[in-house]
Amino acid sequence: MTELKLRDYQESILTETRKMFKHxxxxxxxxxxxxxxxxxxxxxxxxxxxxxxxxxxxxxxxxELLDQTVETFQKFNIPLNSIHIGMVGTYANHPERxxxxxxxxxxxxxxxxxxxxxKLIDLYPNAFxxxxxxxxxxxxxxxxxxxxxxxxxxxxxxxxxxxxxLSEYRYFAPSVADLSSLKRKGSDFDTESAAELLxxxxxxxxxxxxxxxxxxxxxxxxxxxSIKHSEAMxxxxxxxxxxxxxxxxxxxxxxRKQIVQDFRDKKIQILCNVDLIxxxxxxxxxxxxxxxxxxxxxxxxxxxxxxxxxxQPGKTAIILDHVGNYTRxxxxxxxxEWSLESKxxxxxxxxQDGTLSVKQCEECYFTFLPxxxxxxxxxxxxxxTRQEIENIKKIRMEEIKESNRQRAAESVQHKDISDCHTMxxxxxxxxxxxxxxxxGYYYAKKKGLIAS
Ligand SMILES: [Zn+2]
Numbered sequence: 001m002t003e004l005k006l007r008d009y010q011e012s013i014l015t016e017t018r019k020m021f022k023h024x025x026x027x028x029x030x031x032x033x034x035x036x037x038x039x040x041x042x043x044x045x046x047x048x049x050x051x052x053x054x055x056x057x058x059x060x061x062x063x064e065l066l067d068q069t070v071e072t073f074q075k076f077n078i079p080l081n082s083i084h085i086g087m088v089g090t091y092a093n094h095p096e097r098x099x100x101x102x103x104x105x106x107x108x109x110x111x112x113x114x115x116x117x118x119k120l121i122d123l124y125p126n127a128f129x130x131x132x133x134x135x136x137x138x139x140x141x142x143x144x145x146x147x148x149x150x151x152x153x154x155x156x157x158x159x160x161x162x163x164x165x166l167s168e169y170r171y172f173a174p175s176v177a178d179l180s181s182l183k184r185k186g187s188d189f190d191t192e193s194a195a196e197l198l199x200x201x202x203x204x205x206x207x208x209x210x211x212x213x214x215x216x217x218x219x220x221x222x223x224x225x226s227i228k229h230s231e232a233m234x235x236x237x238x239x240x241x242x243x244x245x246x247x248x249x250x251x252x253x254x255x256r257k258q259i260v261q262d263f264r265d266k267k268i269q270i271l272c273n274v275d276l277i278x279x280x281x282x283x284x285x286x287x288x289x290x291x292x293x294x295x296x297x298x299x300x301x302x303x304x305x306x307x308x309x310x311x312q313p314g315k316t317a318i319i320l321d322h323v324g325n326y327t328r329x330x331x332x333x334x335x336x337e338w339s340l341e342s343k344x345x346x347x348x349x350x351x352q353d354g355t356l357s358v359k360q361c362e363e364c365y366f367t368f369l370p371x372x373x374x375x376x377x378x379x380x381x382x383x384x385t386r387q388e389i390e391n392i393k394k395i396r397m398e399e400i401k402e403s404n405r406q407r408a409a410e411s412v413q414h415k416d417i418s419d420c421h422t423m424x425x426x427x428x429x430x431x432x433x434x435x436x437x438x439x440g441y442y443y444a445k446k447k448g449l450i451a452s
Contacts, residue, residue, distance in 0.1 A: 004076035007165070009155040010041045016152045017045070017130065027121075027129045029109055029148035031136050031338055033157040034306035035166045038132045039072050042105050045130075047078045054102040059088045061111040069107065092116045101127050109133040109144065110299055117147045134306065135299035136338045141187050145340035157309075158333040166309040169317040170377065171331055172214050174365040176206040176322045179294055188296045191274075194323070195229035198292055204236040207290065207322060211242070211270075215288040215318040219263065220270045222290040223304050227274055233292065234272040244270035260284050285310050287317055294323035298336075298346055301329040326358055326367055334358070334369065354391030355384065423449055 006014070013030060020028045032038045046056045060066050069085050084091075084098050088106065091098060101124055106112060109131030121129070136151060137143050160166040177197050183190040197203075211220070222237075222244070224230035230246045237244030245268050247259055262268045263284050271286075274293070289308040295301055305325075308317040309332060319332070330336070330347040334357070337345050351357050351370065359382055360367045366377035373382055384392070409424030413432070420426045423444055430440040444450045 002075055002077075004040070004044055004047075004078070006041065006044060007037070009159070009163075010037060010044075013041060013152060013154040014045055016154075020150050020152060021128060025150040027131070027147070027149045028152045029131045029133065029136050029144055029150070029340065030152045030154065031133060032154040033160055033166070034134045034303065035310055036134075036155060036160060037165075038134075039069055039107060040076075042107075042130065042132060043069075043072050043076060043078055046083050046103070046105060047076075049103050050079075050082050053082070055082045055099050056084065057091060057098065057101040057104045058083060058085045058107070059091055059104065060085075060107045061088050062108070063087065065107060088116060092119055095120070095123055100124065103127060104129045106131045109148070110135050110138055110303075112138070112144060112147050114146055135302050136340065137299050137343060141297055141299070141343045143340060143342055148340060151338060151340050153338060156333070156335060157306075158335065161309070161333055165311060167311040167315040167317050169309060169319055169332060170214075171319045171321065171326065171367045172210070172365045173321040173324065173326050173360060173367045174206070174210055175324060176210070177203045179323060182294060184296075189294050191225045191293065194294050195224070195226040198225060198323075199229055199232055204233070207233070207292070207320075208237060208240045208242070210320055210322070211237075211288075211290065214320060217269065218287040218318060219266065219285070220288040220290060221276065221286045221307060222270050222272045223276070223293045224272055224274055225293045229292070230272040230274050234270070237270055237272070242270060243268050244272055246272040248274055285312060287312075287315060289317070289319050291319070291321045291323055291325055295325060296328060298329045298343075301325045302332065305332045321367070330358055331367065331369060350388075350391055354395045355388050417443055 013032060017028055017030055030038070032041070042058070046058055049056050058069060060069055066085065066087060073080060073083070073085065082099070084101075086098075104120060104124070104127055106129065110133045112131060131144070131148055157166060161168060177200065179194070179197055182197065183193040185191070222230075222233060224233050227248050230248070234244040234246035245259055245262075247256060251259070259268065259271070263271055286308055289305055291304060293304075305319050308319055327349070328346055334347050336347065339345070347357055349357060355370060357370070358367060359370050361375035361378060361380055361382060363380035364375060364378040366375050368376055374380065375382055405424055409422060409428040410431075412425055412428060414420055414425065414429055417426065417429050420429050426440040426444050426449070427437060429435075430437060441450070
């Protein structure tokens with residue numbers, strides 16, 4: 001039995017959530033990265049609500065999570081008197097079986113189905129609700145604004161790594177196949193077409209070689225594009241003398257348990273799968289992720305790579321991205337803007353100074369957030385790409401033009417403000433004649449030079 005003591009950032013997310021309730025919001029979506037301990041935080045909140053005599057439903061989307069959640073409550077000795085832990089589906093289909101809730105907590109809110117959520121809101125309009133997630137949008141990219149009424153954003157992945165709550169990582173992104181002809185299907189890439197491009201002898205060879213080079217012997221989860229692809233990849237690893245196993249949603253539960261146990265015991269090195277994140281699977285700790293499923297979904301990319309970051313003593317996770325997901329979604333600790341109203345915005349490819357937001361070393365494929373001019377992994381010089389050089393030139397030109405315009409305006413000596421024809425001239429006139437900028441703006445508006 002362990003005493004439940006929250007970390008500082010966990011305390012503050014609870015305070016922020018309570019604040020939202022005080023400000024008359026009823027359904028906040030709480031965003032905390034994978035590994036921040038969302039379940040613990042809200043188990044704590046559930047316990048407090050129970051102590052006040054409230055009835056709490058703590059609902060999860062996957063059977064595996066149910067056991068883990070119950071374990072969390074047991075571990076911290078939180079009695080389940082008026083706290084009910086269950087599956088979203090069961091509770092939404094048979095709400096009459098359970099005492100009426102005052103407070104509903106949804107774990108893994110990125111799986112929230114609008115219809116289920118709406119049904120519960122209609123049934124219990126006075127209940128408070130909270131959704132928890134690391135990626136505040138559905139995996140298919142749709143926003144969650146119709147489901148939640150405000151957002152509470154907690155600590156970032158970068159900060160969790162800095163504070164040691166997530167492991168450091170090294171990200172390598174050698175490309176192994178030309179994916180430029182990749183087809184689209186709906187809002188994402190066509191996984192069958194991706195699998196086709198990746199199921200080639202040379203590609204298998206490169207992937208195995210890279211695993212040996214960067215992550216040899218490490219416990220690894222390998223995300224593939226299709227079941228056939230995943231099975232074939234596992235076989236290729238096997239042929240190379242590396243114990244890999246494929247599994248999917250159809251793998252029998254007893255087999256899955258055995259696979260996880262063998263993985264934990266290091267009898268299996270690599271777990272190949274397609275969609276382990278949605279099939280309902282208690283993902284064991286791994287030290288390496290291999291990404292072989294190109295995706296347009298930032299949520300999926302974050303969830304996949306995030307599985308490698310659970311901390312362990314001495315651990316530096318290795319992420320091998322062979323499908324360029326970093327170019328679309330940044331790195332696991334890229335700062336992001338979340339919104340309830342729109343899809344997750346991919347981080348912009350270039351920074352304001354025209355240089356790339358994510359850098360890659362040409363020598364070793366180490367991929368990192370900008371900073372040093374040499375590769376932090378191998379020391380090679382990081383050369384600017386042609387596009388970067390062009391961007392920088394363009395920005396520099398704009399700056400020169402801008403300062404020329406200003407200088408030209410300042411050199412003009414108008415007697416009266418009515419002689420000024422541009423905003424620059426007006427502002428220069430104000431400066432020369434001791435008028436405040438506000439005066440210039442007022443005049444410019446009146447003249448229709450700027451929008452009022
Ligand atoms: Zn390098």
